[in-house]
Amino acid sequence: MIRKRLKHFSLDILGSIAIEKGIKFDSASDKDSLIELLLEAFEEEQIEKELDNNESMMVKNIKYRILEDEELLSNIDEEYPLAESYNENRINLLLRDPSWAFAYWDVKENDIQEVRDSRPSGRLFLRVYEIKGEEVIISQIKEFFDIPLSLKDVSWYINLPQTGVNYCIDLIALFRSGEKTLARSNTITSPEVDIVENSKDDIFFQPDQAAFERFRRENEIPQRIISVLDNQYTN
Amino acid sequence: MSKGYICLVLHAHLPFVRHPKYEHVLEENWLYEAITETYLPLLRVFQSLIDDEIPIRITFSVSPTLAAMLSDELLQERFIQFLDSQIELGEKEIVRLADEPEAKKLAESYLINYRLNKEDFVEKYKGQLGKVLKEMQKEGELEIITTSATHCFLPLFKEYPRAVEAQIETAVLSHSRSFGEAPKGMWLPECGFYPGLERYLKNNNLEYFFTASNGILHSSRKAKYGVYAPLRCPDGIHAFGIDLKTNREVSSGIDGYPTDYSYRDFKQDVGFELEEEYLGPFIYANEVRGHTGYKYYSKKMDGSESRLYKPEIAAAKAEEHADNFIYKQLKRVNKLSAAMDRPPVTVCAFDVEMFGRWWFEGPNWLESVLRKIHANNSLEMITPVTYLERHNDNQISIPGFSSWGNNGYAQVWLNSKNDWIYRHLHKAIERLQELVKRYPDESGLKEWVLNQAAREVLLSQASDWPFIMKMGPTVPYAVQRVREHLHNFTKIYENLCQNTVNTEWVTRIEKKNNLFPDLDYRVFKKKS
Numbered sequence: 001m002i003r004k005r006l007k008h009f010s011l012d013i014l015g016s017i018a019i020e021k022g023i024k025f026d027s028a029s030d031k032d033s034l035i036e037l038l039l040e041a042f043e044e045e046q047i048e049k050e051l052d053n054n055e056s057m058m059v060k061n062i063k064y065r066i067l068e069d070e071e072l073l074s075n076i077d078e079e080y081p082l083a084e085s086y087n088e089n090r091i092n093l094l095l096r097d098p099s100w101a102f103a104y105w106d107v108k109e110n111d112i113q114e115v116r117d118s119r120p121s122g123r124l125f126l127r128v129y130e131i132k133g134e135e136v137i138i139s140q141i142k143e144f145f146d147i148p149l150s151l152k153d154v155s156w157y158i159n160l161p162q163t164g165v166n167y168c169i170d171l172i173a174l175f176r177s178g179e180k181t182l183a184r185s186n187t188i189t190s191p192e193v194d195i196v197e198n199s200k201d202d203i204f205f206q207p208d209q210a211a212f213e214r215f216r217r218e219n220e221i222p223q224r225i226i227s228v229l230d231n232q233y234t235n
Numbered sequence: 236m237s238k239g240y241i242c243l244v245l246h247a248h249l250p251f252v253r254h255p256k257y258e259h260v261l262e263e264n265w266l267y268e269a270i271t272e273t274y275l276p277l278l279r280v281f282q283s284l285i286d287d288e289i290p291i292r293i294t295f296s297v298s299p300t301l302a303a304m305l306s307d308e309l310l311q312e313r314f315i316q317f318l319d320s321q322i323e324l325g326e327k328e329i330v331r332l333a334d335e336p337e338a339k340k341l342a343e344s345y346l347i348n349y350r351l352n353k354e355d356f357v358e359k360y361k362g363q364l365g366k367v368l369k370e371m372q373k374e375g376e377l378e379i380i381t382t383s384a385t386h387c388f389l390p391l392f393k394e395y396p397r398a399v400e401a402q403i404e405t406a407v408l409s410h411s412r413s414f415g416e417a418p419k420g421m422w423l424p425e426c427g428f429y430p431g432l433e434r435y436l437k438n439n440n441l442e443y444f445f446t447a448s449n450g451i452l453h454s455s456r457k458a459k460y461g462v463y464a465p466l467r468c469p470d471g472i473h474a475f476g477i478d479l480k481t482n483r484e485v486s487s488g489i490d491g492y493p494t495d496y497s498y499r500d501f502k503q504d505v506g507f508e509l510e511e512e513y514l515g516p517f518i519y520a521n522e523v524r525g526h527t528g529y530k531y532y533s534k535k536m537d538g539s540e541s542r543l544y545k546p547e548i549a550a551a552k553a554e555e556h557a558d559n560f561i562y563k564q565l566k567r568v569n570k571l572s573a574a575m576d577r578p579p580v581t582v583c584a585f586d587v588e589m590f591g592r593w594w595f596e597g598p599n600w601l602e603s604v605l606r607k608i609h610a611n612n613s614l615e616m617i618t619p620v621t622y623l624e625r626h627n628d629n630q631i632s633i634p635g636f637s638s639w640g641n642n643g644y645a646q647v648w649l650n651s652k653n654d655w656i657y658r659h660l661h662k663a664i665e666r667l668q669e670l671v672k673r674y675p676d677e678s679g680l681k682e683w684v685l686n687q688a689a690r691e692v693l694l695s696q697a698s699d700w701p702f703i704m705k706m707g708p709t710v711p712y713a714v715q716r717v718r719e720h721l722h723n724f725t726k727i728y729e730n731l732c733q734n735t736v737n738t739e740w741v742t743r744i745e746k747k748n749n750l751f752p753d754l755d756y757r758v759f760k761k762k763s
Contacts, residue, residue, distance in 0.1 A: 005522065049706055050488075056586070056639045057647060058488040061706045062501065063249075063588040064699075066264045066525050080718035082659055083725075092661060094391055095636065097644035104658045155654060186394050191636045196457050 006035045091171040093185040098163045098193050104155040105171050118176040124149040127170040136168050164192045237615035239568030244584035248298035250699040267317040272592035275352045280602045289609045291376040292616035296422035298382045299409035303750035311362040320516040321349040338531050369414045378618040380420035381410040388648045388698040390429045398664045400435045401758045407439045426639040433468040443473040443619045450637030451476030463579035467629040474634045477584045492556040493594035496534045497548045503532040553596040557603035653701035663692050666728050671760045685756035688727040695720035
């Protein structure tokens with residue numbers, strides 16, 4: 001089906017679809033070769049998407065499947081353009097999972113120009129702080145590291161070194177005149193990945209022995225409970 | 236008392252898709268296919284159980300956007316046209332398959348189903364599926380809950396608490412309008428939770444919500460009963476955790492029940508095989524083909540030939556899978572109940588569209604499970620409200636940041652395919668709040684425009700769009716929708732900054748995006 005649809009498109013449109021999908025191809029390719037390349041890329045993309053999916057996401061994905069293949073439309077951007085920049089200094093930090101956060105920022109045009117004018121030393125970078133509380137003050141900073149940026153960068157995925165820790169980011173410009181913090185992000189907390197232990201409430205540390213004996217007589221005891229009991233008696 | 240409870244949650248949601256300007260837009264088929272393959276068959280299952288006095292006690296989440304579409308007259312009319320196309324195709328199929336008696340028998344059974352769908356939808360329900368659910372809730376058969384207004388993945392809006400509350404408040408108001416009473420519970424979109432969110436839910440008088448299993452397991456204090464009892468947050472709202480193991484056993488795409496080879500294959504549809512001229516309305520613009528519902532083959536093993544679907548074998552398998560489900564639940568309950576001071580509750584939650592649309596035999600399986608549970612003294616179907624009436628002394632703890640997406644966090648809705656949207660979505664919230672501050676007490680024309688601005692901001696936040704951008708299939712449509720709503724909002728914002736209003740244009744977009752008629756833009760007002 002998708003092959004038949006691709007055959008309708010001109011070589012130019014096939015080329016622009018390949019570019020949009022990030023597929024590298026020889027500019028001298030003929031239509032059939034380009035179609036094969038695209039089909040291979042679509043199939044790989046689909047396999048990659050499906051491999052990642054847990055059962056809930058797989059079911060959800062099927063909900064939206066009303067076609068056999070993906071719509072191949074181009075130039076959709078033309079109708080509803082969005083601002084490339086809001087011409088302000090700001091940085092936002094979003095927590096994605098315990099190990100990764102996403103930062104996006106915007107920089108005023110004047111400041112971008114000043115960085116350019118300050119070359120070769122002029123540059124932009126992110127300073128990622130690990131902080132004890134909510135505020136970035138000297139006494140609260142535990143660690144920090146810098147991420148150099150190019151002027152074209154507008155976002156970054158940041159690997160969070162620790163879990164259960166607060167992070168905040170400064171967007172900093174290095175001008176000829178010195179360093180300037182253009183914007184400071186919100187603070188995020190990387191979630192814990194271990195189960196919090198609170199043995200006082202934990203029934204497996206203080207099991208109802210009578211209930212277990214009764215259960216043992218009536219049924220097979222699950223392995224996990226036995227190993228916890230064994231640990232308790234041997235420690 | 237039962238040894239164990241089953242809390243079955245069916246979550247029904249579709250994003251708001253309505254294009255009055257066009258005769259047909261492909262994405263409207265999401266709604267039509269869901270109604271014809273899932274909602275109507277499930278309502279027949281529920282009615283059959285009610286007729287036999289078998290309690291249902293399912294928790295049914297209906298998103299505000301879906302409720303709005305179900306009650307929309309234009310979409311109801313278009314659905315009937317869709318059904319007519321299915322019926323017409325069925326009549327042609329019976330002629331085409333005259334020399335293939337087994338396939339013809341299948342086509343006849345589908346035709347009977349689609350005719351029954353039309354009869355139920357038009358005559359019995361008068362197009363008002365929401366009202367049918369409302370009646371079933373009134374009779375105590377279902378507990379209907381809500382989700383956020385446009386199914387927004389709330390953790391990615393954590394820094395905009397007023398926007399999060401706006402999603403919740405709007406949902407509660409919309410639900411009350413649709414179902415005649417405020418919801419007691421909320422299905423968090425994608426089970427997306429972060430510590431602190433519970434306060435906003437409680438502020439809106441919700442009594443419980445559902446969260447992913449890793450949210451419970453990584454809660455602030457170790458959940459002593461795991462996901463088999465709810466947690467009580469300090470402010471009194473309860474969190475029920477989904478049992479990942481049961482969910483996986485039922486719905487896994489690798490070895491869950493729907494993958495059995497005797498079940499009908501979702502993909503092999505005549506819509507992708509037969510001549511375009513024959514298929515008529517099932518061929519859309521740009522020669523795009525869609526599902527017709529006429530599927531004649533069982534699930535295909537890799538490298539094997541297609542086998543004709545045998546409904547009687549599939550029905551027997553559904554019965555077997557229902558027995559298997561009960562067996563596994565009993566085994567689990569027997570182990571757990573010895574270690575707990577109350578019957579364990581197993582929360583099984585699914586997107587409802589799995590039943591019927593993807594897993595054709597799913598409604599039969601569900602009916603069989605409910606009948607078997609009723610006949611079994613050890614298991615009992617329960618809703619969260621009933622559970623909390625019986626067991627109100629629950630462990631105090633707050634779930635951790637979590638979702639039921641891949642890897643348990645925000646990865647599906649925040650990745651290289653869709654991360655570009657958030658700077659614009661967040662900016663739109665900030666600008667809307669700026670408008671609310673500038674116009675705190677408008678009435679008349681300006682209030683009307685501001686309400687539409689709020690509507691566009693809410694619509695831009697639907698989690699469906701970043702999901703589709705990541706997973707497909709209709710990526711260009713998802714991109715277009717986000718851009719369209721942001722563009723609409725920005726245009727209103729810029730006009731108001733210049734103190735102008737283009738009433739003709741706002742009327743046009745309001746007529747198209749006509750949900751939440753009671754929406755008040757002040758719902759985005761920052762609290763001091």
